[in-house]
Amino acid sequence: MVSAPLGRGGSAPDAQRRIRRNRWLFTAPLVLLCLLGAVLVWEIVRGNISEASRGHWPWRLQLMSPEPLASLLAVAAGAVLARAQYARTVRPALGWRAEFVAGQLPGPGKDWSVGVLNGGQHNVVVEHVDYRLTLARDPAAGPPGEDEGWTSLAGVGERLAAAGLRATVDFRLVGMGAGYPLVATGTYETVGVGVFSKRFIDEVRAFHMRIQVVDSVGDTHERIVQCLEGAREAVVAPVEEAHPVTAATPGPPAARTGPRSDRPPA
Numbered sequence: 001m002v003s004a005p006l007g008r009g010g011s012a013p014d015a016q017r018r019i020r021r022n023r024w025l026f027t028a029p030l031v032l033l034c035l036l037g038a039v040l041v042w043e044i045v046r047g048n049i050s051e052a053s054r055g056h057w058p059w060r061l062q063l064m065s066p067e068p069l070a071s072l073l074a075v076a077a078g079a080v081l082a083r084a085q086y087a088r089t090v091r092p093a094l095g096w097r098a099e100f101v102a103g104q105l106p107g108p109g110k111d112w113s114v115g116v117l118n119g120g121q122h123n124v125v126v127e128h129v130d131y132r133l134t135l136a137r138d139p140a141a142g143p144p145g146e147d148e149g150w151t152s153l154a155g156v157g158e159r160l161a162a163a164g165l166r167a168t169v170d171f172r173l174v175g176m177g178a179g180y181p182l183v184a185t186g187t188y189e190t191v192g193v194g195v196f197s198k199r200f201i202d203e204v205r206a207f208h209m210r211i212q213v214v215d216s217v218g219d220t221h222e223r224i225v226q227c228l229e230g231a232r233e234a235v236v237a238p239v240e241e242a243h244p245v246t247a248a249t250p251g252p253p254a255a256r257t258g259p260r261s262d263r264p265p266a
Contacts, residue, residue, distance in 0.1 A: 029076060111198070127202060
């Protein structure tokens with residue numbers, strides 16, 4: 001069994017990251033706090049100039065009296081801090097797990113099974129899922145860009161079929177559409193991503209799944225799952241069942257075929 005590390009370098013780091021915030025629940029309170037802060041600075045500067053100067057434009061412009069301004073500023077700051085704390089509370093903990101299991105694909109051997117889970121305290125909803133496939137026969141090149149090479153589940157199926165890999169025989173992929181809930185199970189139970197045979201592992205260099213989910217406050221989080229990471233490591237190699245060895249049953253002693261000597265022993 002293999003669990004994904006928190007983060008690694010390379011073209012597809014699998015560390016979870018927040019890629020987008022909800023504009024109304026995050027941006028609006030922050031903009032309001034900045035506006036009230038600017039008004040406070042204006043009123044402080046205006047209050048510290050001479051009375052004669054306050055009679056001229058623009059210093060005679062009073063935006064808000066200090067008492068309600070201070071109250072509104074405290075409320076806005078509290079709202080921003082409360083939203084940030086709540087966002088940390090409902091943030092998902094996207095992870096993945098993989099191991100060799102038997103009986104998932106035809107054949108006597110064990111296959112590489114990959115699943116994802118939400119280890120956070122609150123449920124999230126899948127927003128988008130796409131995949132990136134690199135075959136072993138593909139020419140070696142530099143690391144692809146962040147948004148290069150991603151395709152849909154149907155696109156992956158077409159490339160695998162063109163490479164001679166058969167669905168339900170060499171691999172089996174599980175589709176997750178937009179709106180699919182990833183429940184905060186509180187356990188290590190995973191939602192299946194796919195099952196891959198040894199032939200698939202030999203003929204595919206890398207296979208990534210990028211999953212984006214939305215939490216309770218509207219923030220979007222992303223995790224890239226490196227589905228074949230660890231599948232070629234000796235420490236997670238499948239344990240095959242050994243055939244029992246039957247011990248040889250001793251039979252009667254073999255008869256002598258050589259000439260018999262009648263000479264008595266000395």
